Amino acid sequence: MEKFTTLDGIVAPLDRPNVDTDAIIPKQFLKSIHRTGFGPNLFDEWRYLDRGEPGMDNRTRQPNPEFVLNLSRYQDAGILLGRENFGCGSSREHAVWALLDYGFRAVIAPSFADIFFNNCFKNGVLPLVLEAGAINKLFAAVEATPGFRMTIDLPAQEIHTPEQEIIPFEVDAFRKDCLIRGLDDIALTLEHAAAIRAFEAQRRLDAPWLYDNSTE
Amino acid sequence: MSGKTLYDKLWQSHLIREDEAGTALLYIDRHLVHEVTSPQAFEGLRLAGRTPWRTHSILAVPDHNVPTTNRAAGIADPISRIQVETLDRNCTDFGITEFSMLDERQGIVHVIGPEQGATLPGMTVVCGDSHTSTHGAFGALAFGIGTSEVEHVLATQCLIQKKSSNMQIRVYGKLATGVSAKDVVLAIIGEIGTAGGTGYAIEFAGPVIEALTMEGRMTVCNMTIEAGARAGMIGVDDTTIDYLSGRPYAPGADHWEQAVAAWHELVSDADAGFDREVILDGGALAPQVTWGTSPEMVTPVDGLVPDPDAEQDLVKRDGMHKALEYMDLQPGTPMTAIRPDHVFIGSCTNARIEDLREAAAEIRGQMVAPGIRQALVVPGSGLVKQQAEAEGLDRVFTAAGFEWREPGCSMCLAMNADRLEPGDRCASTSNRNFEGRQGPGGRTHLVSPAMAAAAAVAGHFVDIRKTAGG
Numbered sequence: 001m002e003k004f005t006t007l008d009g010i011v012a013p014l015d016r017p018n019v020d021t022d023a024i025i026p027k028q029f030l031k032s033i034h035r036t037g038f039g040p041n042l043f044d045e046w047r048y049l050d051r052g053e054p055g056m057d058n059r060t061r062q063p064n065p066e067f068v069l070n071l072s073r074y075q076d077a078g079i080l081l082g083r084e085n086f087g088c089g090s091s092r093e094h095a096v097w098a099l100l101d102y103g104f105r106a107v108i109a110p111s112f113a114d115i116f117f118n119n120c121f122k123n124g125v126l127p128l129v130l131e132a133g134a135i136n137k138l139f140a141a142v143e144a145t146p147g148f149r150m151t152i153d154l155p156a157q158e159i160h161t162p163e164q165e166i167i168p169f170e171v172d173a174f175r176k177d178c179l180i181r182g183l184d185d186i187a188l189t190l191e192h193a194a195a196i197r198a199f200e201a202q203r204r205l206d207a208p209w210l211y212d213n214s215t216e
Numbered sequence: 217m218s219g220k221t222l223y224d225k226l227w228q229s230h231l232i233r234e235d236e237a238g239t240a241l242l243y244i245d246r247h248l249v250h251e252v253t254s255p256q257a258f259e260g261l262r263l264a265g266r267t268p269w270r271t272h273s274i275l276a277v278p279d280h281n282v283p284t285t286n287r288a289a290g291i292a293d294p295i296s297r298i299q300v301e302t303l304d305r306n307c308t309d310f311g312i313t314e315f316s317m318l319d320e321r322q323g324i325v326h327v328i329g330p331e332q333g334a335t336l337p338g339m340t341v342v343c344g345d346s347h348t349s350t351h352g353a354f355g356a357l358a359f360g361i362g363t364s365e366v367e368h369v370l371a372t373q374c375l376i377q378k379k380s381s382n383m384q385i386r387v388y389g390k391l392a393t394g395v396s397a398k399d400v401v402l403a404i405i406g407e408i409g410t411a412g413g414t415g416y417a418i419e420f421a422g423p424v425i426e427a428l429t430m431e432g433r434m435t436v437c438n439m440t441i442e443a444g445a446r447a448g449m450i451g452v453d454d455t456t457i458d459y460l461s462g463r464p465y466a467p468g469a470d471h472w473e474q475a476v477a478a479w480h481e482l483v484s485d486a487d488a489g490f491d492r493e494v495i496l497d498g499g500a501l502a503p504q505v506t507w508g509t510s511p512e513m514v515t516p517v518d519g520l521v522p523d524p525d526a527e528q529d530l531v532k533r534d535g536m537h538k539a540l541e542y543m544d545l546q547p548g549t550p551m552t553a554i555r556p557d558h559v560f561i562g563s564c565t566n567a568r569i570e571d572l573r574e575a576a577a578e579i580r581g582q583m584v585a586p587g588i589r590q591a592l593v594v595p596g597s598g599l600v601k602q603q604a605e606a607e608g609l610d611r612v613f614t615a616a617g618f619e620w621r622e623p624g625c626s627m628c629l630a631m632n633a634d635r636l637e638p639g640d641r642c643a644s645t646s647n648r649n650f651e652g653r654q655g656p657g658g659r660t661h662l663v664s665p666a667m668a669a670a671a672a673v674a675g676h677f678v679d680i681r682k683t684a685g686g
């Protein structure tokens with residue numbers, strides 16, 4: 001996983017609540033057996049006027065001129081600003097892969113759906129929760145200022161805006177550490193292999209029916 | 217000291233370690249796997265030179281991509297085919313039990329787990345699929361995970377988790393005839409909102425929940441994720457135990473009594489405290505129909521399409537305007553005036569035998585209305601299909617003009633060939649009415665199986681409380 005320390009990027013505003021993972025990456029693109037290549041189809045149904053299918057050349061498709069990511073001022077955005085319950089719906093990690101593949105390393109919203117929130121951390125994408133007032137201010141600032149960019153300083157847990165404003169944020173200590181160091185959490189868990197084995201041995205004694213007849 | 221909730225008990229009995237910040241390592245008993253969210257996990261496992269920790273905790277099945285017609289001919293779409301073949305190969309390579317596409321036990325992962333007795337009370341059950349919450353109906357801690365977590369469970373039999381808060385939703389009273397588990401859960405989501413359960417594990421309780429069959433309980437727990445909670449659960453009682461008795465992967469005679477004794481402990485203590493409690497009058501519920509593009513956009517069938525301008529919250533109001541535009545609906549329209557042109561009876565929410573029985577009862581001897589261009593019944597599993605055929609339900613459906621299909625996810629998410637075209641309007645027993653969910657530009661109204669069937673026959677939504685029982 002790529003490390004995340006500080007990120008400086010253009011901010012793109014997606015001003016709707018309950019953005020679901022079906023909207024982030026529609027199901028026809030979930031047939032891939034790889035983790036990359038989803039970026040061109042991020043928000044496919046909002047982003048293009050025609051219907052997207054896997055294998056199409058997206059450069060020949062008709063972009064929706066009204067969709068926010070198609071506006072020239074948000075080209076190369078690296079930070080996505082969203083509303084409540086961002087990432088709700090299916091567990092598909094493809095949603096995070098698509099955001100990452102497009103170039104987003106951070107999503108800021110007043111709240112996230114749990115599974116999406118988790119999936120972000122596993123892929124080096126920072127999901128940041130700010131309270132609704134701060135989010136409203138950011139939406140206003142982004143819309144008022146073409147090319148609006150900010151810096152997210154994860155070690156210091158601060159966002160720095162062009163107006164020299166500093167917005168502090170909360171992040172879970174363990175997840176923060178994994179992001180900053182780019183850690184593979186499977187390797188971390190396997191450091192506890194002996195404890196897992198001991199637990200399993202006890203469980204076999206306490207609940208033998210879970211072992212004697214399980215899909216074996 | 218106050219007692220423990222069911223969730224507390226399940227959490228504690230699987231806890232391997234926990235640090236001061238509450239980051240915990242949780243042991244996983246059952247891992248269900250399907251073709252869409254697993255290929256990258258197996259690939260990651262191989263790249264790291266790892267193997268599954270406990271192969272026999274895994275049960276795999278292809279369901280999202282499989283065709284629902286002429287299965288012997290294989291999968292026409294080459295990309296879908298590769299995904300299903302990749303699952304087959306991964307299962308063969310690692311020695312994982314898989315019900316492959318032509319196996320009569322194949323079906324939607326959340327239907328076959330319980331049907332096989334592979335989901336048991338007291339288990340932690342995970343799957344790379346958000347509707348894993350379904351399995352909580354058995355007094356299990358069951359929740360959906362992402363692909364990286366699938367890989368993590370494969371490699372370690374554990375997950376890194378933080379404990380959620382406890383919520384209890386009590387539904388009291390007695391449901392009116394024609395009102396089902398689906399209506400209960402839609403009404404709950406309408407009440408607490410699609411983010412209302414975020415950060416919580418939800419326990420459903422109260423007389424209405426206790427009176428539900430296991431099929432009904434699974435329908436309720438299935439849609440917990442639509443209320444924002446990863447896990448929903450219901451305490452164990454005789455209904456749970458009777459359902460499990462004799463299932464292929466349920467405990468055999470040598471451990472049955474011991475297991476049942478342990479399972480009876482899987483209820484919240486009488487003095488357990490919850491961080492949030494929600495109470496609903498089940499007796500006051502009407503059949504529910506969604507009008508928008510989020511499951512919380514739901515209203516009783518005898519209600520009207522709401523007016524966004526009456527909504528105070530500006531973000532919400534804007535969301536309602538967008539939803540009505542997408543759904544092509546006018547505020548103030550009676551729900552019963554909405555005319556679907558497609559009907560889909562299926563999905564992990566409502567494709568079990570009881571669902572098919574309830575739907576069939578609404579249409580027996582009648583024909584699908586002329587305005588309905590397609591009406592599909594897609595059983596949840598091969599065994600549900602067999603059972604329905606043994607009861608003659610397939611003939612009730614086909615005589616009425618429904619298509620009777622092979623099991624799979626089908627038009628719930630339209631990854632296979634079954635999908636809506638732009639502008640199509642569907643009465644669907646599935647769980648998500650998101651934009652494009654059933655096909656790009658398709659419009660979905662979530663309803664119960666009986667409501668979908670009644671809409672198929674009438675050509676518009678009907679309040680089945682008025683017709684139920686003749």
Ligand code: SF4
Nearest residue numbers: 347563564625628629
């Ligand atoms: S039936 Fe629908 S919701 Fe259920 S697992 Fe399949 S796609 Fe997901």
